[in-house]
Amino acid sequence: MVGTVSDVYETLRQQLRGSGVEVLIPDSEGYEASIKRWSDHCEKRAACVVRVSGPQDVSRTLQFAKANGIPFVVRGGGHSTSGSASIEDGLVIDLSKLRKVTVDPEARTIRAEGGTNWEDVDVEAAKYGLATVGGTVNHTGVGGLTLGGGYGYLSGKYGLTIDNLLGVEIVLPSGEFVTASRTQHADLFWAIRGAGQHFGVTTCFILQGHPQPNPVYSGLLLFTPDKLSQVVDFVNKFDTANDGNQAIAWGFSDAPPPVSGPVVLAHIFHNGTQEEGEAFFADLLALEPIANDAASIPYERVNSQLNDTAKWGGRKVFGGGAFKLPIDAGFVAALRGEFMDFVAAHDGMRESLMLFETIPWQKIAEVGNADTAFSNRGEYYNVATVLKWHDPKLDDEVLAFSRGLLKKASAGVAVPPNTDGSAASKDVHQSQEGVGLYGNYAEADVPAEAIYGGNVKRLQELKSKYDPDNLFDRGTRLAARPVNVVN
Numbered sequence: 001m002v003g004t005v006s007d008v009y010e011t012l013r014q015q016l017r018g019s020g021v022e023v024l025i026p027d028s029e030g031y032e033a034s035i036k037r038w039s040d041h042c043e044k045r046a047a048c049v050v051r052v053s054g055p056q057d058v059s060r061t062l063q064f065a066k067a068n069g070i071p072f073v074v075r076g077g078g079h080s081t082s083g084s085a086s087i088e089d090g091l092v093i094d095l096s097k098l099r100k101v102t103v104d105p106e107a108r109t110i111r112a113e114g115g116t117n118w119e120d121v122d123v124e125a126a127k128y129g130l131a132t133v134g135g136t137v138n139h140t141g142v143g144g145l146t147l148g149g150g151y152g153y154l155s156g157k158y159g160l161t162i163d164n165l166l167g168v169e170i171v172l173p174s175g176e177f178v179t180a181s182r183t184q185h186a187d188l189f190w191a192i193r194g195a196g197q198h199f200g201v202t203t204c205f206i207l208q209g210h211p212q213p214n215p216v217y218s219g220l221l222l223f224t225p226d227k228l229s230q231v232v233d234f235v236n237k238f239d240t241a242n243d244g245n246q247a248i249a250w251g252f253s254d255a256p257p258p259v260s261g262p263v264v265l266a267h268i269f270h271n272g273t274q275e276e277g278e279a280f281f282a283d284l285l286a287l288e289p290i291a292n293d294a295a296s297i298p299y300e301r302v303n304s305q306l307n308d309t310a311k312w313g314g315r316k317v318f319g320g321g322a323f324k325l326p327i328d329a330g331f332v333a334a335l336r337g338e339f340m341d342f343v344a345a346h347d348g349m350r351e352s353l354m355l356f357e358t359i360p361w362q363k364i365a366e367v368g369n370a371d372t373a374f375s376n377r378g379e380y381y382n383v384a385t386v387l388k389w390h391d392p393k394l395d396d397e398v399l400a401f402s403r404g405l406l407k408k409a410s411a412g413v414a415v416p417p418n419t420d421g422s423a424a425s426k427d428v429h430q431s432q433e434g435v436g437l438y439g440n441y442a443e444a445d446v447p448a449e450a451i452y453g454g455n456v457k458r459l460q461e462l463k464s465k466y467d468p469d470n471l472f473d474r475g476t477r478l479a480a481r482p483v484n485v486v487n
């Protein structure tokens with residue numbers, strides 16, 4: 001790198017001039033807002049943020065970063081709590097200007113630019129009576145969520161988001177702009193479906209839309225904590241009772257907004273009429289929830305219902321594990337006890353949640369773990385901790401607690417990573433069952449095997465082919481050879 005840091009980025013600004021791009025350095029207007037992330041602990045002071053306006057900017061920026069040996073990251077919706085979308089001193093390729101969604105009603109396809117969030121997609125698709133599998137909090141990014149797999153309330157019917165991905169337009173580490181699909185760069189398309197963030201900058205996702213003419217029955221129920229074992233009893237019938245059209249994300253919190261005391265919560269979903277939904281969830285509704293806003297609503301509003309529990313700001317970790325049904329109510333009560341003790345003992349944590357995401361696994365498991373890079377398909381569900389705090393001094397303690405609790409919660413299912421981040425003890429390469437960890441809920445230091453299981457070797461081969469300098473891995477997760485970029 002020659003010249004001062006600002007000289008270098010001034011050169012980049014000149015190279016990109018006229019394209020609608022914004023090149024922000026720390027004293028630029030808009031810089032401070034550009035480095036904000038969903039979790040404050042992922043906010044890092046980049047040397048430069050390039051808010052690109054299209055693939056050509058991405059390609060030029062990538063080549064500039066490469067030529068000058070500048071480490072970089074890509075920012076989609078900014079929700080990952082692993083820190084992988086932010087960087088200290090390096091460069092951020094920020095996709096937040098790429099928010100256009102275009103629907104082809106005849107082909108039933110949805111083209112979503114690389115920086116769109118799920119609200120953009122849900123709302124635009126609905127104008128044409130369509131829907132696809134999107135995240136359950138609609139301000140999360142289509143980018144990170146899709147590239148890592150993607151679960152949503154329509155997964156019971158249509159599988160993961162990647163199972164509905166028809167193709168992507170991507171700027172490769174070489175700077176080349178290509179389409180990857182089942183027929184073009186099929187090997188890359190395999191890798192993108194589950195490990196996409198390691199292979200380039202996806203500037204457009206082409207998703208299958210599905211007719212969604214009917215409203216859905218959905219909403220949040222809150223119960224007093226003494227109802228926990230009855231809620232678990234209800235959930236234990238879910239495996240066999242659901243027909244792919246229902247889902248329930250249930251768990252507990254000390255005080256989720258706007259509630260001021262401990263509750264058991266259940267966000268329920270039925271893709272059908274209110275009458276059918278009330279019949280399916282009748283035993284749960286009979287437990288006399290203290291709050292119940294379940295109603296018949298247009299599908300495009302479903303993924304906004306949990307937004308209040310997932311606002312931007314504050315330090316947060318979104319951690320993951322897996323559980324099977326039936327689950328023992330006493331076991332869940334013990335997990336809750338541990339969670340509540342920890343939350344009570346630390347300031348500013350009362351809004352934290354633990355959520356058992358009971359989205360039917362059957363449709364997801366119709367695709368094999370080797371059919372795409374995604375390796376978390378099996379007869380189980382994801383469980384998540386969403387821990388919230390304020391004091392940076394608590395970072396290590398909270399992360400360690402989250403891992404420990406999830407390891408306990410995941411007992412009996414595949415392979416949660418060890419609490420020190422090292423590889424799990426079970427031989428995940430042999431697992432036909434799925435790894436038991438959703439990569440999008442994993443922290444940065446979780447080893448590749450814990451996320452990609454038996455797919456690691458093929459992914460490493462494809463990294464050698466498409467990203468030989470390992471530009472898209474700031475850790476060494478999938479590095480086939482030593483990392484070339486200084487961090």
Ligand SMILES: Cc1cc2nc3c(=O)[nH]c(=O)nc-3n(C[C@H](O)[C@H](O)[C@H](O)COP(=O)(O)OP(=O)(O)OC[C@H]3O[C@@H](n4cnc5c(N)ncnc54)[C@H](O)[C@@H]3O)c2cc1C
Nearest residue numbers: 074076077078079080084085114136141143144145151202
């Ligand atoms: C409140 C909340 C709710 C969630 N709900 C769900 C859910 O319902 N279902 C689910 O499956 N997951 C869910 N998640 C997890 C979610 O999938 C991840 O947090 C995901 O990383 C979010 O993507 P993003 O684009 O917002 O994040 P970012 O932090 O911007 O990106 C995450 C990673 O993807 C990379 N990336 C993003 N976009 C691109 C792109 N276009 N090209 C190349 N690389 C890119 C980034 O570099 C980074 O490594 C949730 C997370 C949160 C915080």
